[in-house]
Amino acid sequence: MRGLVALLGPAKVLGTHDDLLLYEYDGAVDTATPDAVVLPDSTADVSALARFCHENAVPIVPRGAGTGLSGGAIPVEGGVVVSFARMARILEIDVPNLRAVVQPGVINLHLSTAVAPHGLYFVPDPSSQKACTLGGNVAENSGGPHTLAYGVTTNHVTGIEIVVSDGTVVRLGGKAVEDEGYDLVGTFVGSEGTLGLVTEITVKLTPLPEDKRTLMAAFPTMDEASETVSAIIAAGIVPSAIEMMDQLATQAVEAAVHAGYPLNAGGILLVEVDGPRDGLDEARARIEQICRDHAAREVRVATSALERERLWAGRKGAFAAMGRLSPDYYVQDGVIPRTRLPDILRLVKDAGARHRLRVANVFHAGDGNLHPLILFDSRLGPDELERAKAAGLEILTACVEAGGSITGEHGVGMEKNCYMPLQFQSSDLAAMRRVKNAFDPPGLMNPGKIFPTPSRCREFAFASTTR
Amino acid sequence: MTATVTRAIPTDATQCARILAQAAADRRTVRIRGSGTKSYLGDVGATDIELGTERVAGVIDHVPADLTVTVGAGTRMADLKVALEKAGQFIPLDPPHADGATVGGLIAANSNGFWRVRYGGVRDLLIGTRTALADGTVARAGGRVVKNVAGYDLDKLLVGSLGTLGVIVEATFKVLPLPETSDGLVARFDRPAEAFAVAHAIVRAAARVEACVVERTVEGWCVAVQARGSGPTVMRAMSDARQEVAARHGDAAELADAIDRMRELPARATDGALVKVSLPVAASAAFAENAERLESFAALAVDAASGVARVHLANEDDAVIRDAEALLLAARMVGGNGRVERRAEQLRSRLSTWPNRPNGDFLMRRVKEAFDPARILEPGRLAFA
Numbered sequence: 095m096r097g098l099v100a101l102l103g104p105a106k107v108l109g110t111h112d113d114l115l116l117y118e119y120d121g122a123v124d125t126a127t128p129d130a131v132v133l134p135d136s137t138a139d140v141s142a143l144a145r146f147c148h149e150n151a152v153p154i155v156p157r158g159a160g161t162g163l164s165g166g167a168i169p170v171e172g173g174v175v176v177s178f179a180r181m182a183r184i185l186e187i188d189v190p191n192l193r194a195v196v197q198p199g200v201i202n203l204h205l206s207t208a209v210a211p212h213g214l215y216f217v218p219d220p221s222s223q224k225a226c227t228l229g230g231n232v233a234e235n236s237g238g239p240h241t242l243a244y245g246v247t248t249n250h251v252t253g254i255e256i257v258v259s260d261g262t263v264v265r266l267g268g269k270a271v272e273d274e275g276y277d278l279v280g281t282f283v284g285s286e287g288t289l290g291l292v293t294e295i296t297v298k299l300t301p302l303p304e305d306k307r308t309l310m311a312a313f314p315t316m317d318e319a320s321e322t323v324s325a326i327i328a329a330g331i332v333p334s335a336i337e338m339m340d341q342l343a344t345q346a347v348e349a350a351v352h353a354g355y356p357l358n359a360g361g362i363l364l365v366e367v368d369g370p371r372d373g374l375d376e377a378r379a380r381i382e383q384i385c386r387d388h389a390a391r392e393v394r395v396a397t398s399a400l401e402r403e404r405l406w407a408g409r410k411g412a413f414a415a416m417g418r419l420s421p422d423y424y425v426q427d428g429v430i431p432r433t434r435l436p437d438i439l440r441l442v443k444d445a446g447a448r449h450r451l452r453v454a455n456v457f458h459a460g461d462g463n464l465h466p467l468i469l470f471d472s473r474l475g476p477d478e479l480e481r482a483k484a485a486g487l488e489i490l491t492a493c494v495e496a497g498g499s500i501t502g503e504h505g506v507g508m509e510k511n512c513y514m515p516l517q518f519q520s521s522d523l524a525a526m527r528r529v530k531n532a533f534d535p536p537g538l539m540n541p542g543k544i545f546p547t548p549s550r551c552r553e554f555a556f557a558s559t560t561r
Numbered sequence: 562m563t564a565t566v567t568r569a570i571p572t573d574a575t576q577c578a579r580i581l582a583q584a585a586a587d588r589r590t591v592r593i594r595g596s597g598t599k600s601y602l603g604d605v606g607a608t609d610i611e612l613g614t615e616r617v618a619g620v621i622d623h624v625p626a627d628l629t630v631t632v633g634a635g636t637r638m639a640d641l642k643v644a645l646e647k648a649g650q651f652i653p654l655d656p657p658h659a660d661g662a663t664v665g666g667l668i669a670a671n672s673n674g675f676w677r678v679r680y681g682g683v684r685d686l687l688i689g690t691r692t693a694l695a696d697g698t699v700a701r702a703g704g705r706v707v708k709n710v711a712g713y714d715l716d717k718l719l720v721g722s723l724g725t726l727g728v729i730v731e732a733t734f735k736v737l738p739l740p741e742t743s744d745g746l747v748a749r750f751d752r753p754a755e756a757f758a759v760a761h762a763i764v765r766a767a768a769r770v771e772a773c774v775v776e777r778t779v780e781g782w783c784v785a786v787q788a789r790g791s792g793p794t795v796m797r798a799m800s801d802a803r804q805e806v807a808a809r810h811g812d813a814a815e816l817a818d819a820i821d822r823m824r825e826l827p828a829r830a831t832d833g834a835l836v837k838v839s840l841p842v843a844a845s846a847a848f849a850e851n852a853e854r855l856e857s858f859a860a861l862a863v864d865a866a867s868g869v870a871r872v873h874l875a876n877e878d879d880a881v882i883r884d885a886e887a888l889l890l891a892a893r894m895v896g897g898n899g900r901v902e903r904r905a906e907q908l909r910s911r912l913s914t915w916p917n918r919p920n921g922d923f924l925m926r927r928v929k930e931a932f933d934p935a936r937i938l939e940p941g942r943l944a945f946a
Contacts, residue, residue, distance in 0.1 A: 280717025330738035
């Protein structure tokens, strides 16, 4: 503590018990208290801090807005939490080159708002976009509903400035679409703070679509809704978003947001197409027909911006609405090939039933990215969370067996690092380790994340999957 | 090159890894060869073993409804195209050397064409790999699903690594349904400023085109535009493009094979030097105008949407070298970067691929060291790694 204050001054270091308590949690279920919190306001501060931690062998854990859903910002092995709250400026909006240069603490939605007058936006739109930071988006390679057609964070970042564990500042990439040598920008994005601290980001800006069509379709069961998703994609239509919601989720959303979803539907799809005005109505009509061919009871097309916003408000407010159903929820983020949706969704339901827990589903169906919300009540005892985690593990195992992934956009963090051997063999993980060691030889950058740790993963001795 | 190059042709990933482990133990260097279309890339030194990927070829898994395909790295892009067409789909990549290029070579060379504006590049469409490493292990990265953030994105590390980190043996890509219709045009302009103004307006228009390229040959400046997709969107894109062309007094004609010709500039540029740069898009007009004035200028093609430009220089060696270095400096001055992508054999000793090191080269060296400590893979190909 004293060393940090001497290095950066008292205004940039927090260390009282009350201060530290505010930094011991994020959007997930695990907690740990940092030894100190540092609020740098420049790359030079971050570099000095990294050098200090390097000399004293102290772990560094970066933190944006703390909205992460895998415990990425939790100092599980102690050390210094670095909050980027004071590095939150948009440094440049470069309209001719369709780029923005930002500091890591800039809030996702603020960037899109700032560039909207130029007819541009930043594509990745996580549900937490009103709060989450672009630094956090880079760390987690965040997605969102509208990444189906336009890609996730890694597809929209062309340059970064990072500080590696010995304090060296490195600029990688820039405004150009390619750089020479290894694609270290692409390697860094999604590394969850384990390779270094990002201090500046150059992102692509995208022209806003000329128009959109948004429709909601209600189906008797999730099976018909799932088959509709595959049918839309197979028809050659690439919507900008296809979101799905089950009946339990619909009920919670309707109680909270009044989005106008029918309460008696077994499954609901929210589909959006955007682009040039020409062809949009044709695409909308084709989607509508596919929905009806798959037994949709009701198809409602938003006829105004207000109606579209109302339909989306239900989807974006879904996680928050879960409070109406249950005091706590544990959300999983597995991915499956789209064609496996019906059987995996049945399996999700069974896993919940087996552990005597309700599961609500609100997810990015278009890219097969599930978000089962396992509802539990921690007031009833520690057993509740344990059962929720057990059900979650069963779901992730099924995702991997279906040829998928344990996480599509929330990250591995400290929540799923023990599950990595489900998806990867030891040689796969060893290859990732090589990258870790190249960037961070002393292992001080966000330790205890992504890779299984012997101390915390003892009970998860998976037989290495043979594929 | 040494006279006694052993050829090794593994039939699967495990065998490939075993060959590498043995080579590492014997300190014998390995060059990787798909079909050899891009063997001119980088600064290759003498090698003991040439490892061919032709037996790790073919479609391994294709689930049309999932829009993904998994193939052996030795698969030729042309063969993959035929296989996908049978299911009404295509891989939205249009690399140069379209006839011969293999999937593995495409990834290792980060070989992109002009479709990037619409569909993304190799790094955006590759979702999974299996790679044989120098220690004899096989590492899988990514997967067969379109969204995946489990662990590091090693696929990205392999894209453009020129075989220096491992031998890619299998790859999974996103694919798309074949577009319904296609249309295009090529328009001539008197001045480069007009050509670029039109091209930049077209790539930013609401109806997204598939390719938009500015070319300068002995015949003058021209812009080639291609749109594919559903009927109404293609009609709109081309009607907007024609308006832009007319507004700047361009002379529009049928597209014919103009885009294919522009894409294959690297295949034709066997003499002199071919400089490839990646620029902030707004800098590409001034860059192209300056390039045209160089003594050894022969031709150029600029992807108007991505800012990737190729300039063919052909003249006396001294002029080519001077002009190539001037172009790379010009690219750096505007925040871009580049390389001498191809040069005539006699220029190899005098003109290196990268006169300057990129940022972060110390990290690249550490990555190389971590994957290939014995330095057997593609020695010299990526000089700074």
